[in-house]
Amino acid sequence: TTQTAHMKVAVCVKQIPDPADPGAxxxxxxxxxxxxxxxxxxxxxxxxxxxxxxxxxxxGGEVTLISMAPNGEVNGLRTALAxxxxxxxxxxxxxxxxxxALGTAKVLAAAIARAExxxxxxxxxxxxxxxxxxxxxxxxxxxxxxxxxxxSIETTDTGINVKRQTEAGYDxxxxxxxxxxxxxxxxxxxxxxxxxxxMAAKSKPVDQLTVADLxxxxxxxxxxxxxxxxxxxEQAPVREAGEIIEDEGEAYLRIVAFLDELKVI
Amino acid sequence: MSVGTVWVYAEAVxxxxxxITLEMLAKARDISDDVVAIVGGxxxxxxxxxxxxGAGSILATGDLSSALPGxxxxxxxxxxIDAGAAPVAILLGTTYGGRDVAGRLSVKLDASxxxxxxxxxxxDGLVGTEPxxxxxxxxxxxxxxxxxxxxxxxxxxxxxxxxxxxxxSVTALALPDLGATGAATVTNSFxxxxxxxxxxxxxxxxSGGRGMGDADKYEMIEQxxxxxxxxxxxxxxxxDAGWVPYSYQVGQTGKVVKPDVYIAAGISGATQxxxxxxxxxxxxxxxxxxxxPIFGVADLGVIGDVHKVLPQLLEALANR
Ligand SMILES: Cc1cc2nc3c(=O)[nH]c(=O)nc-3n(C[C@H](O)[C@H](O)[C@H](O)COP(=O)(O)OP(=O)(O)OC[C@H]3O[C@@H](n4cnc5c(N)ncnc54)[C@H](O)[C@@H]3O)c2cc1C
Ligand SMILES: Nc1ncnc2c1ncn2[C@@H]1O[C@H](COP(=O)(O)O)[C@@H](O)[C@H]1O
Numbered sequence: 020t021t022q023t024a025h026m027k028v029a030v031c032v033k034q035i036p037d038p039a040d041p042g043a044x045x046x047x048x049x050x051x052x053x054x055x056x057x058x059x060x061x062x063x064x065x066x067x068x069x070x071x072x073x074x075x076x077x078x079g080g081e082v083t084l085i086s087m088a089p090n091g092e093v094n095g096l097r098t099a100l101a102x103x104x105x106x107x108x109x110x111x112x113x114x115x116x117x118x119x120a121l122g123t124a125k126v127l128a129a130a131i132a133r134a135e136x137x138x139x140x141x142x143x144x145x146x147x148x149x150x151x152x153x154x155x156x157x158x159x160x161x162x163x164x165x166x167x168x169x170x171s172i173e174t175t176d177t178g179i180n181v182k183r184q185t186e187a188g189y190d191x192x193x194x195x196x197x198x199x200x201x202x203x204x205x206x207x208x209x210x211x212x213x214x215x216x217x218m219a220a221k222s223k224p225v226d227q228l229t230v231a232d233l234x235x236x237x238x239x240x241x242x243x244x245x246x247x248x249x250x251x252x253e254q255a256p257v258r259e260a261g262e263i264i265e266d267e268g269e270a271y272l273r274i275v276a277f278l279d280e281l282k283v284i
Numbered sequence: 285m286s287v288g289t290v291w292v293y294a295e296a297v298x299x300x301x302x303x304i305t306l307e308m309l310a311k312a313r314d315i316s317d318d319v320v321a322i323v324g325g326x327x328x329x330x331x332x333x334x335x336x337x338g339a340g341s342i343l344a345t346g347d348l349s350s351a352l353p354g355x356x357x358x359x360x361x362x363x364x365i366d367a368g369a370a371p372v373a374i375l376l377g378t379t380y381g382g383r384d385v386a387g388r389l390s391v392k393l394d395a396s397x398x399x400x401x402x403x404x405x406x407x408d409g410l411v412g413t414e415p416x417x418x419x420x421x422x423x424x425x426x427x428x429x430x431x432x433x434x435x436x437x438x439x440x441x442x443x444x445x446x447x448x449x450x451x452x453s454v455t456a457l458a459l460p461d462l463g464a465t466g467a468a469t470v471t472n473s474f475x476x477x478x479x480x481x482x483x484x485x486x487x488x489x490x491s492g493g494r495g496m497g498d499a500d501k502y503e504m505i506e507q508x509x510x511x512x513x514x515x516x517x518x519x520x521x522x523x524d525a526g527w528v529p530y531s532y533q534v535g536q537t538g539k540v541v542k543p544d545v546y547i548a549a550g551i552s553g554a555t556q557x558x559x560x561x562x563x564x565x566x567x568x569x570x571x572x573x574x575x576x577p578i579f580g581v582a583d584l585g586v587i588g589d590v591h592k593v594l595p596q597l598l599e600a601l602a603n604r
Contacts, residue, residue, distance in 0.1 A: 044421070119396045149536065150399040151378070152436070155354055155387025164467035165354070167384055170530075180471075184530055185380060186297065188476035192352065194468040204537070205524030246396025246431070251424040255415060258581050261567070263574075266588025271596035274568060275604075277584050281566055283488055283512055283545055284604065 026080035026174070028070040029136035030104065031127055031157070032063040034088040034095030035147040048117075049249040057088060059095035062142035064209035066202050067099045069172060070140055071210070077174060081105050083134040087115060087126050093225055100220035101212030107225045108133060114230045117242035120148070124156030126240060129233040132161065138179070139199040143168055154201040165199040166192045170206050287406050288372035290316040291432075293357065294323050294334060294342075295381055301333045303484070304377035306444035308437055312375060313338040313447065315406050320371070324348055324357040324381070327454035335452035337444065343457040354384030355465040361385075362392035363460045365432065373410055373433040386436050388465075395431040402441040410435070418555025418577075419562050439484065440540045440563060476529050481515045483532065488514035489543045489564070491534055492522065493557075495550020495571060495590055499527040504594045505549060511601045517541065519551045535560035550590045553578025570594070 034057035067082070074080035084099050084107035096107045108130045115126065131139055139158075144151035158165035168184040178195035184203055194200075212220070230237050238244060264270055278284045290312040295302040305321075312319040320341050321327075321334045327344025334342055345360050361374070374389070376382035378400065390397045403413035410433050414423045427433045483489065490512065492505035502522065509516040517539075518532040534541055536556040546564035551557060553569070553576055561567070562581055569582040572589050579585040586593060 044416070044423075120399070121390050121394070121396055124391070144537065150397065150436075151383045152387040152390060152397050152399060155384050156391050159355070159358075159388045159391035159465065162464055164465055165384075166352070166468050167354070168380055183380075183470075185473070186531075188474040188529075188531065190470045190474070191472040192468050192470050195464075198468070203530070204520070205526075246429050247398055247425050247427050249423055250411065250426050253422045253424070255419050255422050258562075261579075261581075261583040261585055263579055263582070263585040263587065265574075266586055266593055268592075270586045270588050271593050271600055274584065274586065274593070274597055275600050277568065278512070278545070281545055284601065 026074050026077035026138070027083070027134065027136045028074060028080065028138045028140060029083045029085050029131045029134045030063070030066045030070045030099070031085050031131075031139070031141040031153075032067065032095060032099050033060040033145045034058065034086055034092050035060045035145065038146055044252055046252070049252065056094050057092045059098040060142065060146050062144065062146050062204055064099070064102070065204055065207055066140040066142055067102050067104060068207045068209040069202050071103045072207065073138070073172060073174060083108060083136065085127055085130050085134070086110070087123060089116065091227060096225060097220050098212065100223045101216040102210055103216060106223055109225055109227045110229070110233065111227060112229045114237040114241045117245055118240050119245040119247055120150040120152045121156055121246065122240035122244045124153050124160055125235060126230065126233065127153070128157045128160035129235055130228065131157065137196045139163070139197070141199065141201045143201045143203050154199060158199040161199070163197055163199050164194050165201075166194050167201045169200045169202045172200055172202070285406070286317040287315050287410060289318040289320060289370065291320050291322050291361070291371040291374045292339065293374070293376040293382055293385055294321040294330060294339070295377065295379060296325065296330060299329065301330050301337070302377070302379070303444060304379060304382075304437070304439045306337050307439070307442040308375045308377060309334070309337040309339055310445050311404055311437070311442040315404065315410070316372070321452065322357065322361060322457065324353040331451040331454055335449045336446050338447045338449055339452045342452045342454045344454050345457045345459050350469045350471065351466055352384065352468050352470065353381040354388050355462050356459060357385045358388030358392055359460045359462050360457045361389055364457060365393065371432045373435060375404075375435050375437055378436050378438045382436060386434050390434055393431055393434070395429065395434055396427060397434040397436060398425050398427070399436040401435050401437045404435060404437070415559055418558040438540060440542045476531050478515070478531055480509055481513065483515040483517055483534070484539045484541055486515035486541075487543055488512045488545045488547075489517050489534070489541050489561070490514045490547045490549070491517035491519065491551060491561070492549050493519035493551030494521040494525075495552075496522070497550075497591065499525070501591070502527050504590070504598065507598055508547070508594065511598065519557050548578050549594060551578055552576050553581065
């Protein structure tokens with residue numbers, strides 16, 4: 020585009036197996052089996068929406084999606100592009116299979132650097148991996164300040180103001196840009212891609228890179244770089260089956276009696 | 285047998301040591317006879333409580349003023365390790381601060397983090413146990429390098445206990461220059477008021493979900509909580525919908541609760557909800573769908589409509 024970019028936002032979006040079809044752990048490789056089409060992690064749709072709104076409020080700019088996924092997967096990226104993101108960087112490489120969170124962060128950080136963003140957005144945790152450490156790992160690798168668990172982001176002359184969720188409520192946090200922010204779910208209403216958006220997404224640029232393109236040593240990512248290994252998967256002890264009753268108008272009496280037995284009342 | 289030095293990242297809530305920290309200290313003592321508490325802030329005010337729970341000593345950064353703990357505490361820990369400190373394991377709670385410190389530290393040490401841990405054992409090296417599929421399976425993970433093992437521990441995984449130890453001695457932990465990474469500052473803190481006992485401490489928790497129908501109907505949950513001296517809770521569906529604040533959320537991304545009695549009304553029992561309440565002693569569920577997964581963990585399951593059962597229950601309790 021010829022327009023001056025006022026605010027450049029990079030949004031990390033993970034493409035994950037459909038949670039409605041959770042799959043299973045592969046006993047031989049001890050990883051989640053991923054042989055189905057991947058979709059945009061719903062947790063990341065909030066970051067995409069937030070980025071679009073911030074760029075809008077800034078009067079212009081650019082939203083670049085960053086994703087690391089196997090087999091050149093673009094299905095989830097297309098969803099986010101259809102929402103309105105401008106372009107995407109996809110890192111896909113067999114050498115990345117088995118990466119731990121730190122390896123993932125190394126790859127994402129190197130790709131994000133290419134977009135030279137003012138602001139990096141992530142979700143607080145992915146729906147399938149939920150380590151919750153990738154955002155801070157990216158920030159540290161890039162030497163950026165960060166604010167995790169954002170409920171809202173507002174840009175100011177010098178940076179951003181964030182309402183950061185806490186144990187008891189929230190904190191107001193101010194932070195200069197460039198910086199990284201992880202956003203919680205439910206804070207904005209992710210837009211549904213319009214038909215026009217879906218059509219436009221098909222021709223938006225997706226830059227596909229390998230580990231070598233990013234100048235990363237293949238030994239520091241994937242299985243080779245993973246600093247941990249699963250040694251066992253066990254069945255958790257199952258809870259004993261309880262008493263199940265159908266309400267025919269008097270089930271509340273059974274609840275009262277049960278609470279009585281438990282000495283709660 | 286002691287595994288060597290174990291660091292526990294100690295957090296404070298309203299001036300006292302956080303429950304998660306006390307829980308981790310109990311576990312740390314199990315595996316090590318050299319337990320050091322790391323405090324991002326002043327250590328003196330916490331020394332008695334940390335000592336009484338088994339911390340032999342404290343390393344404290346001193347006042348962080350308005351900085352977020354992540355870069356500061358991670359920077360201070362990494363600097364101490366560079367200078368020769370050699371913890372075998374560093375335990376941090378799965379809290380806002382704990383996760384930030386763990387992520388930053390992981391990069392500084394170029395070391396992996398084992399996350400979502402509910403148990404930690406010594407089996408020729410430390411092994412972390414993580415529940416997956418809503419707690420149906422347990423994954424055991426070990427580090428493959430000799431670097432300090434960074435473990436993120438889920439709240440309520442261990443029982444806090446006192447050793448009767450005396451106040452731990454406090455040594456200063458130097459804060460290195462954080463450069464740009466330390467630039468985020470807290471300008472204000474807000475506390476959301478909740479009714480009744482604290483969600484993660486209450487003996488009884490009454491939670492409502494999307495099956496309550498709409499925001500107004502959540503009032504029945506609050507009334508039942510009041511009648512049972514319970515804390516009201518919620519599934520993420522109704523937190524995201526804005527019916528109740530986030531501080532009510534039970535589950536993987538909310539609070540972990542282990543009350544004597546947990547009542548789930550109109551909650552399906554998604555795996556991410558189950559991991560937050562499955563440890564409750566007794567579970568009562570009300571759901572109109574007999575196939576709802578919540579019945580799989582319920583001691584008493586009522587297949588019924590919350591709009592019929594709850595008003596009757598409230599009336600019966602009021603008449604007692
Ligand atoms: C990364 C990630 C993290 C998550 N973290 C959490 C978390 O921390 N906590 C959490 O709770 N969820 C979490 N979730 C969301 C979780 O997957 C579910 O979507 C959520 O728990 C569903 O909430 P619910 O049971 O209220 O709603 P639903 O799943 O919609 O269930 C509503 C239930 O109400 C029943 N019902 C409807 N009407 C009535 C009636 N009149 N009477 C009785 N029953 C009725 C229905 O049969 C149904 O079972 C997370 C998801 C992800 C991806
Ligand atoms: N493979 C990935 N591609 C893009 N973003 C990712 C990837 N893995 C993690 N992230 C981002 O980091 C967040 C936290 O992930 P996690 O640490 O796995 O819980 C996710 O919600 C994403 O925003």
